[in-house]
Amino acid sequence: RILELLLAPYDRERQGGVLVVIHDVxxxxxxxxxxxxxxxxxxxxxRTPLTNIRSYAETLVDNAGDLPPEMEKRFLGVILNESDRxxxxxxxxxxxxxxxxxxxxxxxxxxxxxxAVRDVYNANLMEAQRHNHTxxxxxxxxxxxxxxxxxxxxxxxxxxxxxxxKYTPDGGKIHISAGRMGDRVWMEVADNGIGxxxxxxxxxxxxxxxxxxxxxxxxxxxxxxxxxxxxxxDRHHGLISLVDRPGPGLxxxxxxxxxxxxxxTH
Ligand code: ADP
Numbered sequence: 252r253i254l255e256l257l258l259a260p261y262d263r264e265r266q267g268g269v270l271v272v273i274h275d276v277x278x279x280x281x282x283x284x285x286x287x288x289x290x291x292x293x294x295x296x297x298r299t300p301l302t303n304i305r306s307y308a309e310t311l312v313d314n315a316g317d318l319p320p321e322m323e324k325r326f327l328g329v330i331l332n333e334s335d336r337x338x339x340x341x342x343x344x345x346x347x348x349x350x351x352x353x354x355x356x357x358x359x360x361x362x363x364x365x366x367a368v369r370d371v372y373n374a375n376l377m378e379a380q381r382h383n384h385t386x387x388x389x390x391x392x393x394x395x396x397x398x399x400x401x402x403x404x405x406x407x408x409x410x411x412x413x414x415x416x417k418y419t420p421d422g423g424k425i426h427i428s429a430g431r432m433g434d435r436v437w438m439e440v441a442d443n444g445i446g447x448x449x450x451x452x453x454x455x456x457x458x459x460x461x462x463x464x465x466x467x468x469x470x471x472x473x474x475x476x477x478x479x480x481x482x483x484x485d486r487h488h489g490l491i492s493l494v495d496r497p498g499p500g501l502x503x504x505x506x507x508x509x510x511x512x513x514x515x516t517h
Contacts, residue, residue: 252277292459296340296473300333307333336471343475347458350482357400357486359511364436365394367401368429371408375416383422391430398511399487407480407491411440411503414477417470419444419500435489435506443500452493456481488512 257272307326311318318326349355372388379386415425419442429438447455447462454460459474461467467474477491484491487507494502 253280289458293340293344296459297337299468300337300340303333304330336468336473339471340473340475343473343479346479347475347482350479350486357403357512359398359400359513361396361398362401363394364397364438364507365390365429367405368408368427368438371405371412372427374409375412378413379416379425382416382419384416384419384425385423386425386427389426389428394429394431394436395509397436397507397509398513399507400483403483404487404507407483407505408438408440410476410480411491411505414503415440415442415444415501417472418442418466423500431509432506434509436509437504437506439494439502439504441494441496441500441502443498446499446501447493455493456491486512 253276255274255276257270257274259270259272261268261270307329311323311326346355368390369388372386376386412425412427419425424443426441427438428441429436431437451460451462455462456477458478460478461472461474464474466472481491484505484507489505489507491503491505494504496502
């Protein structure tokens with residue numbers, strides 16, 4: 252623990268003495284440490300694409316007219332990709348900062364959970380096919396409507412499903428299932444991909460945490476997706492977690508309250 256000690260002369264009715272105030276500042280230090288780490292991460296993540304953009308642009312300028320057209324095109328492609336990546340990072344950061352500052356209200360309304368799951372499945376089919384993945388969808392028949400911010404919840408589901416596609420080698424299997432359990436609905440996304448080593452599992456909902464930075468970058472990842480997902484699910488008083496399951500790959504589970512966050516009793 253980190254303690255802050257404050258000493259002050261104490262002179263009540265001239266008896267003299269010293270006043271000692273002990274403050275436990277462990278939490279403050281942790282928050283401050285996390286903030287510093289976050290700023291360092293942001294700077295690093297933005298600097299990498301900027302450096303790439305600069306060096307490719309510089310090469311194009313220095314060799315204007317001398318480079319073979321296909322090389323020019325490839326360099327311009329890198330510049331476009333890197334600026335797209337920066338846009339994604341900035342968008343994700345804005346989303347997080349709106350959450351942090353409390354400026355992002357949830358738009359709560361009833362909607363069909365199973366329809367949302369189906370929409371997410373459909374939206375990802377093309378990308379999954381591009382990687383030769385087999386995607387199976389299995390939903391229980393009696394899933395009720397739930398109260399929540401549909402757009403945000405779909406964002407969470409999209410993130411988890413697109414991760415399953417990204418982190419599974421071509422020709423993999425992805426299983427999306429959903430159902431009801433008491434006052435909750437759940438969705439699970441299971442893949443047979445590269446999985447996450449036990450040591451990294453507790454950390455993957457942290458901002459910028461990535462098991463393999465190079466791989467994540469290559470596939471357009473920012474390392475912010477799951478932390479945003481967790482933020483959204485937390486605000487709904489739901490749960491997002493990794494399921495302990497033997498075998499290769501990863502299973503992510505999302506649970507949400509049927510009645511929505513405002514009706515939570517505990
Ligand atoms: P990213 O933008 O890097 O995909 P996320 O926050 O969505 O960031 O995920 C954090 C990290 O968790 C990823 O970089 C990856 O290392 C790991 N991860 C997420 N989903 C999976 C999965 N289905 N299989 C293996 N690793 C995964």
